[in-house]
Amino acid sequence: MKKLLNDPxxxxxxxxxxxxxxxxxxxxxxxxxxxxxxxxxxxxGKVGVVSGGGSGHEPTHAGFVGEGMLDGAAAGEVFTSPTxxxxxxxxxxxxxxxxxxxxxxxxxxxxxxxxxxxxxAELSGVDTVEQVVVNDDVAVxxxxxTSGRRGVQGTIFVHKCAGALxxxxxxxxxxxxxxxxxxxxxxxxGMALTSCVTPEKGEPTFDIDDDEIEIGIGIHGxxxxxxxxxxxxDAIAERLTNEVLDDVQPSGEVAVxxxxxxxxxxSELFVVNRTxxxxxxDNGLAPWNTWVGNYMTSLDMAGCSVTILDLDExxxxxxxxxxxxPAFKTK
Amino acid sequence: MKKLLNDPxxxxxxxxxxxxxxxxxxxxxxxxxxxxxxxxxxxxGKVGVVSGGGSGHEPTHAGFVGEGMLDGAAAGEVFTSPTxxxxxxxxxxxxxxxxxxxxxxxxxxxxxxxxxxxxxAELSGVDTVEQVVVNDDVAVxxxxxTSGRRGVQGTIFVHKCAGALxxxxxxxxxxxxxxxxxxxxxxxxGMALTSCVTPEKGEPTFDIDDDEIEIGIGIHGxxxxxxxxxxxxDAIAERLTNEVLDDVQPSGEVAVxxxxxxxxxxSELFVVNRTxxxxxxDNGLAPWNTWVGNYMTSLDMAGCSVTILDLDExxxxxxxxxxxxPAFKTK
Numbered sequence: 001m002k003k004l005l006n007d008p009x010x011x012x013x014x015x016x017x018x019x020x021x022x023x024x025x026x027x028x029x030x031x032x033x034x035x036x037x038x039x040x041x042x043x044x045g046k047v048g049v050v051s052g053g054g055s056g057h058e059p060t061h062a063g064f065v066g067e068g069m070l071d072g073a074a075a076g077e078v079f080t081s082p083t084x085x086x087x088x089x090x091x092x093x094x095x096x097x098x099x100x101x102x103x104x105x106x107x108x109x110x111x112x113x114x115x116x117x118x119x120x121a122e123l124s125g126v127d128t129v130e131q132v133v134v135n136d137d138v139a140v141x142x143x144x145x146t147s148g149r150r151g152v153q154g155t156i157f158v159h160k161c162a163g164a165l166x167x168x169x170x171x172x173x174x175x176x177x178x179x180x181x182x183x184x185x186x187x188x189x190g191m192a193l194t195s196c197v198t199p200e201k202g203e204p205t206f207d208i209d210d211d212e213i214e215i216g217i218g219i220h221g222x223x224x225x226x227x228x229x230x231x232x233x234d235a236i237a238e239r240l241t242n243e244v245l246d247d248v249q250p251s252g253e254v255a256v257x258x259x260x261x262x263x264x265x266x267s268e269l270f271v272v273n274r275t276x277x278x279x280x281x282d283n284g285l286a287p288w289n290t291w292v293g294n295y296m297t298s299l300d301m302a303g304c305s306v307t308i309l310d311l312d313e314x315x316x317x318x319x320x321x322x323x324x325x326p327a328f329k330t331k
Numbered sequence: 332m333k334k335l336l337n338d339p340x341x342x343x344x345x346x347x348x349x350x351x352x353x354x355x356x357x358x359x360x361x362x363x364x365x366x367x368x369x370x371x372x373x374x375x376g377k378v379g380v381v382s383g384g385g386s387g388h389e390p391t392h393a394g395f396v397g398e399g400m401l402d403g404a405a406a407g408e409v410f411t412s413p414t415x416x417x418x419x420x421x422x423x424x425x426x427x428x429x430x431x432x433x434x435x436x437x438x439x440x441x442x443x444x445x446x447x448x449x450x451x452a453e454l455s456g457v458d459t460v461e462q463v464v465v466n467d468d469v470a471v472x473x474x475x476x477t478s479g480r481r482g483v484q485g486t487i488f489v490h491k492c493a494g495a496l497x498x499x500x501x502x503x504x505x506x507x508x509x510x511x512x513x514x515x516x517x518x519x520x521g522m523a524l525t526s527c528v529t530p531e532k533g534e535p536t537f538d539i540d541d542d543e544i545e546i547g548i549g550i551h552g553x554x555x556x557x558x559x560x561x562x563x564x565d566a567i568a569e570r571l572t573n574e575v576l577d578d579v580q581p582s583g584e585v586a587v588x589x590x591x592x593x594x595x596x597x598s599e600l601f602v603v604n605r606t607x608x609x610x611x612x613d614n615g616l617a618p619w620n621t622w623v624g625n626y627m628t629s630l631d632m633a634g635c636s637v638t639i640l641d642l643d644e645x646x647x648x649x650x651x652x653x654x655x656x657p658a659f660k661t662k
Contacts, residue, residue: 270349
């Protein structure tokens with residue numbers, strides 16, 4: 001294993017320090033936790049929007065903490081849910097009196113710990129804690145860590161739209177409504193060329209031959225829908241895009257994310273994006289804005305994912321609202 | 332070789348299509364070239380700021396095309412300078428009558444072709460073409476493709492400051508002055524854990540053992556200053572930071588970039604950043620803003636670089652001016 005690490009067991013702790021050290025104007029670390037919150041949290045009278053999950057998916061979620069997006073992000077150990085204690089502390093720290101929305105990716109550990117944390121936070125005096133569960137991965141029903149569909153890159157659009165509406169002073173019912181609207185209209189699917197290598201184990205999470213790829217992979221290396229021979233980028237782009245379109249059934253303007261899994265260079269993502277965009281236009285769709293890069297990764301896995309969000313005027317406006325979150329750039 | 336590619340010889344062409352397809356509001360492709368320019372180029376009365384170089388370093392340079400940053404970026408074949416013909420076309424397309432500044436990384440092919448292109452553009456009616464050569468890599472004097480020091484990640488700060496000043500309507504002498512100020516005050520140094528694999532060759536550019544790293548590597552895999560055993564991230568961060576500080580000798584507020592070489596996940600870059608920031612503070616410096624991510628890469632190379640820019644009020648203001656360039660986010 002060749003990684004830029006010190007003691008692998010200290011990776012998450014040191015990473016969280018490194019994140020707040022990079023963005024001290026916008027973020028701070030809650031003492032004795034791996035939780036990062038906005039510097040000005042809680043914002044009085046504003047709905048708090050928080051998220052969290054296992055580490056190894058950076059910039060998810062900490063890179064989306066900032067004005068107009070997330071108030072807080074909790075980092076668990078690598079590919080492991082944050083504890084309910086830490087999630088509860090985050091919810092309390094982001095409660096400005098108008099309630100807190102937890103944006104949860106659909107993994108059993110995350111859902112369970114956020115459930116417990118919500119109860120704990122309410123017992124500690126937070127009036128309203130709401131939860132939305134993102135399940136945008138169209139590849140498979142049920143998976144290694146998941147009942148139902150997995151939550152993946154579409155979560156970032158939930159962060160952005162819910163965070164933008166909360167920043168404008170909307171109440172918690174409205175923020176939940178918009179989060180659910182994004183969840184109802186977004187789909188994603190990924191693939192891998194190589195396995196990731198987790199720091200503590202130091203070995204590939206799964207075996208894959210030099211001439212094989214895995215279609216429909218999860219962001220923790222969970223099995224996809226097909227193990228096939230290495231094919232050209234166009235065939236991969238077509239497969240992912242068509243499966244997402246079949247599910248989302250968009251009709252007009254769409255937001256697009258062509259995401260790298262951590263080990264794939266942007267040059268290759270742009271080659272994939274070329275074909276994704278052609279297919280969208282061929283399907284009568286209008287790509288309104290596109291993000292190409294590493295947004296929700298799987299450590300050093302080589303591979304990509306395609307996310308498509310069916311838009312309306314409200315979602316376009318929210319996606320394009322300003323945010324200081326370092327990992328999200330608007331038009 | 333496992334990559335998201337179609338025909339490797341078509342990679343740059345397809346990538347350029349994929350870039351303009353991602354950012355159609357801001358960019359367009361010059362016909363029959365691998366040049367990307369601002370959609371509104373040339374901007375009448377504004378100094379044009381352009382750059383270019385071999386492909387394989389994405390998002391450099393095309394990701395920095397946008398209002399307030401670059402007017403144009405030329406993509407050569409992988410690790411190969413763009414042709415003088417294409418560079419000349421770019422200069423002409425970005426000439427709004429106030430002159431054009433070419434920001435060139437110090438590689439012999441780039442410098443030579445930009446020189447020739449400037450002459451060609453002047454013969455074609457561009458009044459003033461100026462050139463600055465960035466040589467921020469403190470690792471080595473003279474290298475495989477370079478006389479003097481190599482130009483690397485500090486180039487992005489040149490793009491930003493020169494582009495911001497040009498956007499405000501400054502004349503070409505002023506834009507050159509600011510570009511030279513950044514060049515005089517910035518230093519970078521990189522390292523690699525693995526070699527990159529070029530698409531057409533399909534094999535590692537250099538051999539490196541499983542327990543070795545290369546300190547001072549170039550962005551094309553050019554030799555660095557030392558081949559050593561794999562050490563901890565802190566030792567790597569200290570080595571790179573201290574060598575850059577020795578060269579730049581900053582005294583107050585600094586801009587920092589902890590850059591990934593393409594195959595290294597952000598989690599590891601943040602571990603490195605933690606130590607970089609501690610060292611800066613220990614040296615009495617004030618990190619004013621920090622960028623952590625993939626900014627100037629070497630295909631799929633695993634590794635990182637550290638860039639430090641000594642700031643004054645003017646440079647801070649220019650770095651923080653708005654830009655629509657997709658790969659650069661201000662505070």
